[in-house]
Amino acid sequence: MDNPSTVRGSDSLSRKLVLLLLLIAAAVLWIVIWFRQGPAFPLLLSTFFADASLGLIAGFGSRIILRNRDGFVRYSIALLIVVIGMFMIGALTDWVLGIGPIRLEQKFAEQLQEVQFGPNFFNQIASLGIGSRVLFDFSKMDWADLAHLAVSLAMTVLSLQAWRRTGTPTLEIEPAEIMPAPAPPAAPARGNRRAPSNGRARVQRPGSGSARLRANSQPRARSNNGSHPSVRAGVKRMKEPVVRPKKKRLFQRKPKIQFALVEDHRCPYCLDPVSRNDPRGVKECEVCHTLHHADCWAITGVCQVPHLNT
Structure with a gap:
């Protein structure tokens, strides 16, 4: 059984190939009309104009229409299209322009x-x-036909390569090792003090306010002279480089809004697909024209789209 995505991709490629054939056929007809009805130019100039025009049209057409395909497909189809165009223009001008007879x-x-x-x-x-x-x-072809074909193929390749932005080299940054902050010196243990008032021993509790350590971000240690020097960690955090996304080229940007030929309906109550000839029955909202299953509509009696909820 064929995958739906594969079938859709082959169908899209065939449609784009037909568009390219129509584009090159229109270009051939325009060049033939210009050659017969336009002003008289030297034959060498006319042939070069026809060869270069077909190559540019085939190259840029493949580049725009097949922008989502890989380079091998674009190059192969562009070269095939330009050969077909050269043969068509030769047949319509009695083999004066293009290549032939073949x-x-x-x-x-x-x-x-x-x-x-x-x-x-x-x-x-x-x-x-x-x-x-x-x-x-190919016995009736001469060396001039090969020269015409070479000019068209060269213009096709140039149009496929023109204005292509080379990728900027990415610099690999090794992560810096962060050294741990030095631990603050421990406070000296205090001995038990005796009060000389009534002769009773007074023991200081470890959970009292005087023996409680402060949990600050920058710990402090009490020195012998009563001062409070602050201990700071000399660790600097490295700022990570900002990686900006690469900008897409103009011809490779996908449209923000895409239209599909197939309309997909889903019941807003059960979120299952629903069609107009659904065996469960169909009920259409008169306001927003949303399709519901008949049994789902019978449960609530109203449209499940929140346009009627006040």
Whole structure:
């Protein structure tokens, strides 16, 4: 069973390929009309303009339409599209512009004409021996066609590589070792004091206020002369470098709002999918047109979207 995401991805790629074919076909028609109806330019200038234009259109078109695909797919489809465009413009200008003529091999063309649609159609195709013979005749092409094709392919590659921002090198920062703060010196133990008033021994409790240590962030130690020098830790925290996210290129940003061709309805009461021909019955709200299951609507009697809750 095919994964829905795989089927959706292949369908999206086929639609984008059709868009690229339509784009290159429109460019070919525009160049042909300009070549026949426009002002008379030297043939060398006209051919260079046609070759460069098709290469740029195929490259930038693949770069924009296939911006979410990897580089191999973009390059492969762009080169294939520009070859198809060069052949189309050659066929429409009687092989003055573009490349060609590229025709089928004579014997293969005769056998292909004898193929008829019927029960043994695939057997007839297999008998042609497509994988073990020459299918096309390139004998009528000259060296100028290769030069035209090279110009178009070069412009395609340049348009795919133009204005590409190189990634900034990231610096690896080793974490600094934080040394623990030195422990404050312990307060000297105090002996028991005797009161000379009534001759009774007076023992100081460890939990009294005079013997209680303060739990401060910076501990203090009492010295012999009664002063309170503060003990501070000489540890400095290193500020972590701020890592900013890389900005996406203009042609690789996804639109913030995307529209889907499939509408998904869910019952707001049970949150299960609901369709207009649901076997559990369907009830549509007259205000917001939200679909509910009939049994869910019967439980509450009102729409579960909070537009009617006051």
